[in-house]
Amino acid sequence: MALLEIRNLHVTVEDKPILKGIDLSIDKGEVHAIMGPNGAGKSTLSYIIAGRDGYEVTDGQILFDGKDMLELEPDERARAGLFLAFQYPVEIPGVTNTTFLKTALNSLRKGRGEGELDAMQFLKFVREKARPLGIGDEMLKRAVNVGYSGGEKKRNEILQMAVLEPVLAVLDETDSGLDIDALKIVADGVNALRSPDNATLVITHYQRLLDYIVPDRVHVLADGRIVKSGGKDLALELEAKGYAQFSSAEAA
Amino acid sequence: MAKEMIKDLSLAAGFEEAAPRLPGSDVAWLDALRAQGIAAFRSNGLPTRRVEAWRYTNLNALAKAGFAPVRGDAELDAVPDGAALALGDACRIVLVNGRLRHDLSSLDQLPDGIAAVGLAELLRRSPADLEDLIAPAPEGRDGVLAALNDAFMEDGLVLQIEAGVSVDTPIHLVSIGVPVAGQAVAFHPRNLIVAGAGSRSTLVESHIGLGEGSYFSNGLTDVTVGKGATLTHAKLQDEGAAAFHVALVRARIADEAVYDSFVLHRGGELARHETHASIEGSGAECRLNGAYLGTGRQHIDNTTVIDHMAPGSQSSEVFKGVLAGHARGVFQGRIVVHRDAQQTNGHQLNKTLLLSRDAEMDTKPELEIYADDVKCSHGATVGELSEMELFYLRTRGIDEATARDMLVSAFLSEAVSELRDETLVSAFAERIAGWVEARHEDRTEKAA
Structure with missing residues (x-):
């Protein structure tokens, strides 16, 4: 049984069909990439996996470790091992990064039947995770994402991922707005977490990130459907030829 | 009569x-x-x-x-x-x-x-x-x-x-x-x-x-x-x-x-x-700040009148509140800048979070300005918790009730931070935390 199994997924937003029959299967130990033009439904797919309100599944299912994921609340999905790195990380004024991370980690630990970390244990743990990402104490003390630069926000997403150690990480346009140095830090962070026991789904518009996070499979999403799947070379082909071939096929 | x-x-x-x-x-x-x-x-x-x-x-x-x-x-x-x-x-x-x-x-x-x-x-x-x-x-x-x-x-x-x-x-x-x-x-x-x-x-x-x-x-x-x-x-x-x-x-x-x-x-x-x-007097500063926590059928009214009678002084007001249940809040903030009170600075802000459909807030700013060289501003918002902030917290494994409490506490902590003394900040923050906790237990009991 695959770790993530999406079958014939149809989703509408305000009665408008966005996803029109997605099939996708990801095994543990794999990295998949979904590439596609703007408006293809990439963000909808990441949000529907994470459980955001406002999307209606009209057909199909999402199975996570064999369980019906659409039945779970967003926090239940996270406790089951799902993580979404947001394209636009949300600012939470008045909540420090440390408090946020600690509350999140302890929620997950509780869900796994493990004891909660106290403030000292947590600080030691989080500092170890933060150091390779270039995140210091000062950034840990600031309110979540408030006043962060674009690069800081993305590094902060990867820090959360490192702290929460998900089984399946979905990275939604994590490369957008990053310069090449920041991109490398983020990619190194993601690669460091790769293991035979987890999987990653990278959603991106550009091939660039996939130079650093090398995928096992690449899928092209256009107009709500996966129109082509292949190995990592497919990303290079898309970079060379663009998405027009898929859009025009749709139009024809 | x-x-x-x-x-x-x-x-x-x-x-x-x-x-x-x-x-x-x-x-x-x-x-x-x-x-x-x-x-x-x-x-x-x-x-x-x-x-x-x-x-x-x-x-x-x-x-x-x-x-x-x-x-x-x-x-x-x-x-x-x-x-x-x-x-x-x-x-x-x-x-x-x-x-x-x-x-x-x-x-x-x-x-x-x-x-x-x-x-x-x-x-x-x-x-x-x-x-x-x-x-x-x-x-x-x-x-x-x-x-x-x-x-x-x-x-x-x-x-x-x-x-x-x-x-x-x-x-x-x-x-x-x-x-x-x-x-x-x-x-x-x-x-x-x-x-x-x-x-x-x-x-x-x-x-x-x-x-x-x-x-x-x-x-x-x-x-x-x-x-x-x-x-x-x-x-x-x-x-x-x-x-x-x-x-x-x-x-x-x-x-x-x-x-x-x-x-x-x-x-x-x-x-x-x-x-x-x-x-x-001139060169004076008047700060009127506050926070309000309402639940059940509580009615909470903050009313302020600031008279600027002398030139070159400033006033500022920040009132933030959270209303649940059938609670009702009132904020009336009047700033009067008299004719001689040139170069007055006056700022007023009132923000309310409504946690239920039955809670209600009435907010009324009033500026009366008789001088011509003044800076006065006011703002008022009444809203609900941000759906996106809640979703973000929940995708990190934090259950909905806890996520709501975190956002409510964060909203109020900004009001308390207007206090300039650390001892006072923590004494008042403790009271707010107690209120948030009591609500949490209330809801958990009702849900059970």
Whole structure:
């Protein structure tokens, strides 16, 4: 049984069909990439996996470790091992990064039947995770994402991922707005977490990130459907030829 | 009969009987003040919502409750631990049902340069010293509850900070409402605070209630902040669940003086904290901040009037509140910039989070500007928790109830951070955290 199994997924937003029959299967130990033009439904797919309100599944299912994921609340999905790195990380004024991370980690630990970390244990743990990402104490003390630069926000997403150690990480346009140095830090962070026991789904518009996070499979999403799947070379082909071939096929 | 008045005058009942027993009953100017106060109440009655200053706060329930002046002393041997704000070794002055209790107070711990005496004691001992300090209630229907205080004032805190004195430790005024069986007690504490020129000090008030029943606290506090003085004035309103709390603070602020106030509302069935600040000097700063937490059928009113009477001063207001259940909040903020008050800076902000569809907020900013070189701004928002923020927290494994609590606490922490003293920040933050926790448990029980 695959770790993530999406079958014939149809989703509408305000009665408008966005996803029109997605099939996708990801095994543990794999990295998949979904590439596609703007408006293809990439963000909808990441949000529907994470459980955001406002999307209606009209057909199909999402199975996570064999369980019906659409039945779970967003926090239940996270406790089951799902993580979404947001394209636009949300600012939470008045909540420090440390408090946020600690509350999140302890929620997950509780869900796994493990004891909660106290403030000292947590600080030691989080500092170890933060150091390779270039995140210091000062950034840990600031309110979540408030006043962060674009690069800081993305590094902060990867820090959360490192702290929460998900089984399946979905990275939604994590490369957008990053310069090449920041991109490398983020990619190194993601690669460091790769293991035979987890999987990653990278959603991106550009091939660039996939130079650093090398995928096992690449899928092209256009107009709500996966129109082509292949190995990592497919990303290079898309970079060379663009998405027009898929859009025009749709139009024809 | 005018529609601006509530006909029920039971709050005035018993005045003739009570008057001879009130302190200073043989002092002519005070007798005249009391007579004037009761006459004003009897002719005006309690204001209805047709009176603009009371438009959003309905006093019918107060009129109906049949409150009468407190008789006899309430039984109370100790202030329960944790009931008042946690302020370490602050000097404590305790009023029980409006009366100063020496046995519960720690007046012997007063810092040098600060004098604190009970109003009743001073009225008996040297009333002449108070004649200039006790100003009559504002005339007309707006000032009816203050007029009632004029009539019935009995005790309170008279606090004098000597010129040039600087004290870090706060003076802690603890007002405890103790319901009396078979009696709906009303008390009308009158406080007089004088901060001498160049002094720096902090007055903190904790208003708390013990027991189940109802009572009515109708306080009036006159504050004078002398030239170059800084007075921090923070208050916790955490009265009993069935209590009525109305308080008027009149502050006069001199040249280069700072009046820095904060109020947190948490208790009471109906509460109103009203501040009238007169900025009489230049280079002065007036800060009126607050937070309010409402649930059930609580009604919480913050009303402020800031008069800029002199040039080159500034005022700022930040009031933030969270309303759940059927709670109702009111914010009325009026800023008047008089003709001579050029180069005035005035800023006002009111933000409310509604946690239920049945909660309601009325907010009314009012700017009256008669000078031409001023900067004034106001803003008000009423909203719900952000769906996106909630979703973000939940995708990290935080359950919905905890995520909501985190966002509510974060919203309120910004209001508390207006306090400039760390001890006060943590004392008030603790009260807010307690409220959020209690709501959490409430909901968890209901869900179970």
